[in-house]
Amino acid sequence: MDMFKLLTRSSNIQKSAPAPKKSSSRQIPSDGFSGHPYQDSENGDAFFGNEKAKSRGTKRKRSGVEEKHDDELLGQLDFFRGGARSPVSSEKQAMDSEKGATTRKLDVQDAHITNPFIPDLSEEEGWRTLKRHKLKVTVLGDASGIQSSHHDEQKGTTSEPVGKKNAHPQISPQPLTSFIQLRSKYGISKKLAGNLDAQGYTEPSEVQMGSLPLLLGTDEDRGLISRRDKRSETEPRADIDLLTIAPTGSGKTLGFLIHVLQGLLESRKAQRETKADKRSEHRVQALIIAPTHELADQIVNEGRKLASGTGIKISGLRKGMRLHPELVGLKHGDTTQGVTDDTSGGHTHDFLVKTDIVVSTPLLFLHAISAKQSGAASLPDIRFLILDEADVLLDPLFREQTLGIWTACTNASLRTSLWSATIGSSIESLAQTFILDRRRNLGLTSSSISQHYIVRLVVGLKDSAIPNVAHRLVYAASEQGKLLALRQLLHPSGAPAAAIPSLQPPFLVFTQTIPRAIALHSELLYDIPFEAGGSSRIAVLHSNLSDSARANIMAGFRKGEIWILITTDLLSRGVDFRGLNGVVNYDIPNTGASYVHRVGRTGRQGREGGVAVTLYTKEDIPYVKNVANVIAASERAKEKHNVADNEGEGMQKWLLDALPNVSKKTRKEMKRKGVESRRATTEAAGGRGARKMRISTKSGYDRRLENKKKGVVDGSRKRLVQEEEGSRLEDEEWEGIDD
Numbered sequence: 230m231d232m233f234k235l236l237t238r239s240s241n242i243q244k245s246a247p248a249p250k251k252s253s254s255r256q257i258p259s260d261g262f263s264g265h266p267y268q269d270s271e272n273g274d275a276f277f278g279n280e281k282a283k284s285r286g287t288k289r290k291r292s293g294v295e296e297k298h299d300d301e302l303l304g305q306l307d308f309f310r311g312g313a314r315s316p317v318s319s320e321k322q323a324m325d326s327e328k329g330a331t332t333r334k335l336d337v338q339d340a341h342i343t344n345p346f347i348p349d350l351s352e353e354e355g356w357r358t359l360k361r362h363k364l365k366v367t368v369l370g371d372a373s374g375i376q377s378s379h380h381d382e383q384k385g386t387t388s389e390p391v392g393k394k395n396a397h398p399q400i401s402p403q404p405l406t407s408f409i410q411l412r413s414k415y416g417i418s419k420k421l422a423g424n425l426d427a428q429g430y431t432e433p434s435e436v437q438m439g440s441l442p443l444l445l446g447t448d449e450d451r452g453l454i455s456r457r458d459k460r461s462e463t464e465p466r467a468d469i470d471l472l473t474i475a476p477t478g479s480g481k482t483l484g485f486l487i488h489v490l491q492g493l494l495e496s497r498k499a500q501r502e503t504k505a506d507k508r509s510e511h512r513v514q515a516l517i518i519a520p521t522h523e524l525a526d527q528i529v530n531e532g533r534k535l536a537s538g539t540g541i542k543i544s545g546l547r548k549g550m551r552l553h554p555e556l557v558g559l560k561h562g563d564t565t566q567g568v569t570d571d572t573s574g575g576h577t578h579d580f581l582v583k584t585d586i587v588v589s590t591p592l593l594f595l596h597a598i599s600a601k602q603s604g605a606a607s608l609p610d611i612r613f614l615i616l617d618e619a620d621v622l623l624d625p626l627f628r629e630q631t632l633g634i635w636t637a638c639t640n641a642s643l644r645t646s647l648w649s650a651t652i653g654s655s656i657e658s659l660a661q662t663f664i665l666d667r668r669r670n671l672g673l674t675s676s677s678i679s680q681h682y683i684v685r686l687v688v689g690l691k692d693s694a695i696p697n698v699a700h701r702l703v704y705a706a707s708e709q710g711k712l713l714a715l716r717q718l719l720h721p722s723g724a725p726a727a728a729i730p731s732l733q734p735p736f737l738v739f740t741q742t743i744p745r746a747i748a749l750h751s752e753l754l755y756d757i758p759f760e761a762g763g764s765s766r767i768a769v770l771h772s773n774l775s776d777s778a779r780a781n782i783m784a785g786f787r788k789g790e791i792w793i794l795i796t797t798d799l800l801s802r803g804v805d806f807r808g809l810n811g812v813v814n815y816d817i818p819n820t821g822a823s824y825v826h827r828v829g830r831t832g833r834q835g836r837e838g839g840v841a842v843t844l845y846t847k848e849d850i851p852y853v854k855n856v857a858n859v860i861a862a863s864e865r866a867k868e869k870h871n872v873a874d875n876e877g878e879g880m881q882k883w884l885l886d887a888l889p890n891v892s893k894k895t896r897k898e899m900k901r902k903g904v905e906s907r908r909a910t911t912e913a914a915g916g917r918g919a920r921k922m923r924i925s926t927k928s929g930y931d932r933r934l935e936n937k938k939k940g941v942v943d944g945s946r947k948r949l950v951q952e953e954e955g956s957r958l959e960d961e962e963w964e965g966i967d968d
């Protein structure tokens with residue numbers, strides 16, 4: 230596997246690209262780059278410490294040599310670019326990907342010649358493999374018809390409990406142990422298999438090991454029927470709606486993309502075989518909903534790489550775009566013909582061109598299909614609905630929109646799958662109820678078409694933070710304390726503070742609100758030395774920025790041009806920055822789940838070395854136990870995994886015991902609004918509390934300049950007063966000490 234490919238989400242590395250030299254390992258700081266990117270760790274000088282004059286000179290007269298010096302530095306600090314390649318245009322990347330896919334496709338075929346068949350695991354081995362990888366598959370809701378084999382964990386044997394009905398039986402799908410099986414056992418398209426290989430994916434991750442057999446396999450492979458009850462080929466497979474709960478960075482995206490792409494390729498093949506109307510090609514048949522544009526863009530990008538050369542098109546919706554009713558088979562109310570409303574509000578809209586898969590946020594999608602017609606919209610062509618970060622999509626903020634879209638998907642054989650690192654029990658039962666109600670409303674009974682099951686796959690410890698990240702909960706007392714602590718992270722060679730761990734850029738900084746993110750950005754704007762790129766190295770990203778500004782900042786951060794990105798929970802979900810060294814929760818997250826997702830931006834795919842620093846103040850104490858509990862659970866998992874803890878890292882027991890429990894009511898309020906006083910600073914500015922929580926909106930540099938000026942003015946004023954006082958005393962006659 231080409232590790233460099235795995236470290237660059239959006240760059241395609243050609244096979245022919247020169248292998249990275251050993252000495253270039255510093256290109257990715259967490260790959261052993263022990264120094265600070267702009268500070269000499271030993272003497273605390275700027276990275277260019279001894280070169281200061283030289284680099285200043287560079288600015289004045291940009292000689293070739295000095296320019297090279299700059300470029301070398303940039304090369305070293307290009308965290309996300311990876312390998313020896315420089316960033317290229319997206320078209321070129323797409324072309325390279327096509328080429329790469331074609332060359333590597335042969336390798337995949339070769340692999341099948343030399344290793345055409347990987348035998349299935351026996352039922353016992355299957356159970357053991359699932360257990361070893363901490364995969365638990367359960368049938369929720371109505372599990373009638375499941376001839377569940379029951380695994381006796383103590384004895385390690387499988388028996389079939391006669392006459393004993395388990396409400397939620399655990400099943401044992403045949404684990405996917407190699408991607409080769411995708412082709413040899415599940416018959417995925419050659420092109421898709423080739424693209425997977427070209428992207429450097431060889432071994433399935435745990436979530437893929439469990440989910441792909443459930444999504445692609447026969448009922449036997451899925452463990453829904455015993456191997457002994459082999460069904461005839463013509464019998465339809467059971468329909469499965471899948472809930473997958475797997476850690477952050479575990480590869481869920483690939484899991485659902487492979488399933489959708491293969492599903493569409495199969496139906497296209499069937500259409501061609503039956504010589505169905507060609508016009509039905511490139512109708513939207515799959516819908517992937519994600520909570521943010523950033524995540525949607527990332528899914529489109531990954532999807533395009535996997536779909537390259539297959540003829541399947543995947544597109545992201547943009548603001549103001551419409552989906553032509555014909556493209557989605559859209560109908561409104563009783564209207565049998567989809568009617569275009571391309572001038573709503575006096576605006577003309579861009580229509581999305583032919584595509585098979587649409588990726589969108591819920592609101593954009595609803596806008597894209599909205600029309601003047603009254604009556605509920607229906608999208609009978611959609612056969613795959615993916616809810617990525619499903620718990621957010623079903624949270625009150627997006628719930629109505631998401632359920633609206635889901636209701637509109639009226640196809641009888643719609644496959645829905647929900648994916649997240651955290652799906653709480655209330656969201657799980659909401660989804661379960663909705664799935665059953667929807668089927669009832671559409672008149673679908675399990676026997677009317679085929680058997681239907683709701684299956685839940687849990688990977689690892691449910692709703693917990695990944696164990697390969699070092700968690701630090703740091704008490705900073707006040708807002709000023711937090712600012713100091715953050716500056717310690719930016720300038721680790723300054724006055725030492727034992728509690729502050731070392732964290733090298735690139736990292737993300739999360740705040741509670743947009744105004745706080747903006748204010749913190751202004752405060753830190755000049756904290757990175759000019760010689761190391763200055764203010765261009767630090768940026769702020771939030772939902773009030775335009776789409777293009779957001780995309781540019783994301784691209785800058787991925788390329789390593791931006792080192793510190795201040796943001797809100799907008800970036801806490803799903804986005805994959807492979808070289809990220811850590812996360813700073815400048816403001817504590819509103820919920821335990823939010824903590825899991827924020828810190829999950831680092832340590833992805835089991836990468837070691839990620840650090841999560843959470844700063845808290847006196848005002849946060851009533852709420853911080855939420856976070857402390859998640860950290861404690863992750864530490865316990867670490868102990869189980871025998872992962873060594875560094876000194877000072879983690880959650881001390883005394884602190885966990887000392888922190889007040891958070892009541893259900895407070896937890897609810899906190900989830901809705903965050904720390905109230907922190908909101909007050911922005912919404913109803915004023916008051917002592919508000920001042921205490923304020924982040925100065927002036928940059929530290931400007932304030933220091935101002936303070937300096939003020940100091941000079943005050944100083945000269947003082948001197949003047951002293952001089953006047955002195956001359957007055959000189960003028961006055963000595964009168965001796967009063968009795």
Ligand SMILES: Nc1ncnc2c1ncn2[C@@H]1O[C@H](COP(=O)(O)OP(=O)(O)OP(=O)(O)O)[C@@H](O)[C@H]1O
Nearest residue numbers: 432433434477478479480481482483650803805834
């Ligand atoms: N089988 C695999 N082998 C190696 N790397 C993989 C594999 N599958 C996925 N990855 C890589 O793992 C990283 C994380 O994947 P992905 O973004 O899908 O995680 P996720 O589970 O969706 O995380 P989150 O919950 O944060 O959204 C990506 O960079 C992806 O390319």
